Amino acid sequence: MSDETTTTDLAEDQASSVDLESLQATLDYIRPALQADGGDLVLLGVSGSTVNLQLVGACGGCPLSTMTLTAGIERIIRDRVPGVEEVNSI
Numbered sequence: 001m002s003d004e005t006t007t008t009d010l011a012e013d014q015a016s017s018v019d020l021e022s023l024q025a026t027l028d029y030i031r032p033a034l035q036a037d038g039g040d041l042v043l044l045g046v047s048g049s050t051v052n053l054q055l056v057g058a059c060g061g062c063p064l065s066t067m068t069l070t071a072g073i074e075r076i077i078r079d080r081v082p083g084v085e086e087v088n089s090i
Contacts (some may be wrong), residue, residue: 051086
């Protein structure tokens with residue numbers, strides 16, 4: 001095993017288990033529905049298998065934002081993005 005392979009393997013072990021390319025594509029898929037209602041979402045980061053988002057605009061202050069996050073956004077992200085186990089809205 002070469003040093004190059006070992007370094008790559010260590011970097012992958014320390015990296016998030018979430019497929020970031022799929023996550024960004026999924027957020028781009030979700031975003032138009034939120035924008036149609038005057039809101040949007042911001043990806044704050046990924047920690048392990050947890051995605052941290054912030055709902056902004058009309059969605060940020062909406063009393064149904066928790067339902068939107070759980071029943072809509074989290075469900076879609078977990079279905080489409082390998083490695084995601086939890087989605088938090090901060």
